[in-house]
Amino acid sequence: MPSRSARRIACLLIAGFAAVVERARHPEIAAPLLVHEGGQVLGACSLAREQGVREGDPLQQARARCPGAQLLPADRPTYEVVWGQLLMAAADHTPAVEAVTPGLAYLDATGLVPLYPSETAWGEAVLSAVERAVGASAGLGIARTKCVARLAAADARPGQGPILVQGDRAFLASRPLADLPLDAETLRRCALLGLRTVGQFAALPRPSVAEQFGPEALTAHDWARGRDPRPVQSRLCASLSRRHAFAVPARDAAALYAILTEMGAALLQNLSRRGLAVRWARLRVRYEEGGSESVAAWLGNGAGRPKLERALHWLVDGLQGPDGASGWGAGVSELSLALTGLEPLVGKQLDLFAHRADRLRLEGTLRRLAQRHAPATVLRPQVAAVDTPLLNRRYALHALEAEA
């Protein structure tokens, strides 16, 4: 078991997240599932992945590889809601969650030893919370660095439980070099030099790596040596909360609403004073008969008092009671309201551009320019690989004409 002060990072990975969500929504579909958007695969289920389909593949290519697949159009709002629920479920077990992209998140697992019997128990608690939220199992890798946690999570099989890595460098040593963020040319040159594993690459002196493969390879070299200083960058779990204990258990809805509204107003005032916006409201109740219940509501951007009050009503109505069916009328002994997902409130700015009535006008103009000059003249930048550490590979340009 790691020491209390040792940094521990968990990576939560659900490959083909969109397809996983669709699978849970459509359990009757037995065929491989492909979720597509803009002519590309947004999510591929495990069956489709076994046949070589990957996210980002052109749809035609994916259909050729997986002829019997069922195609579904992407429903991003639903995926975002499910992803938000998943993050909230994970946030119950960690002080920090970094959402990278739907399907990939890093969790701070440092210092959790006193709260859970073991790191494995913590991982299993996270996985079961995630499974309840999404209806599908996830991979969880726990290590000292993000890089190793991600690789361990990718290794995890459904239902296997968390993979714990104690020695990051030893874990990496026997893995293939392709696990590191190296470009194809560097991998080719490594192969020519007889370098096949991460351990062999890590054994190279740092100046030699810089000289042979360029400064970009130094990041990969650091990772190979188990040095990945990237922290878990979380905004999700910053929260404000208030608690109210009833001397006499509350059985009256009006009294409950009144207390909650008062708590919400006080929290909103605090938020406003600190220049923060909030995304989630979470209500936790403790029942007189024992047991507790937690429900959360998405507030979105710019939550004001009316919006919060509506959410509070919705939350109270959604309470199931201590046995899951009797309702909360049995008596509430304690209320806890937390506003979570605090972010700096970006001030609204006046629109300087009076002529920007129609964004489509510019799109039309650019398409005409593409026709007049060349199709590849007008390009749209996109994030190509959000998780790659190298800037020059994180973004890509795509021809606007190809999207039309």
Next chain:
Amino acid sequence: MTTALDQALTQIRARYGEGAIRRLSEPDPGALPAALPTGFAALDRILGIGGIPRGRITELVGVGSAGQGSLAASLAAQAQQRGGQVVCVDAFRHVDLGLLAHWGVGFDDLRVLRPSEPSLALALTRDLLAEGGADLILFDRYDPTEPAFQGMDHLLAEVTPLLGATASTLVFLTEADASRYPPGRALPYYATLRLHCQQTGWITEGLSLAGLVTRVMVIKHKLGPPTGDARLSLRMPVDA
């Protein structure tokens, strides 16, 4: 009571259009905010108008790693924060998307124009403006010594009035030392604002390089104080 002057104003408006004449005490309904903030308060202050002028040409002059790219990226982010659309004319096919993202430029409101040859970049810009333009157009980059741009100066004469008509702001990133700018080029003449960027130091964190310190000097300004300089700390993006 209608005076003779009022009658004259009415007649002029009827003959030449609504905005043809007005009293200075009256608000100008068609007036656009004068400037686009740069994102650097010190620079906005010395520019006198709160940023770079809209509907005009601005030139950022400097030699490699002087900070023009970062300053332009900051401008693009400021334009987008105010609801603007940004187009980058990538003449030499080396637009730095990582730098733009680092300064907060959103890709949804960014388009890149990449001509098949650098010599067509200015013509492409003119065509874009003729079709209505964009709120901010970054021309990346203009090299006055580059043969591709020689003989293209006449296009600037066509571009300038289009900028005024479309309220687009055109920013040239020029790769040259201001003191050794080749004579006879038209861009310094057509530019309303010219800023010279010069790297004066580095920002380090421990042993790592984190950014650079740039001195930005006003070398031409037709709408504000014609001189002045500001020192900007520009942090560089790093591999995550």
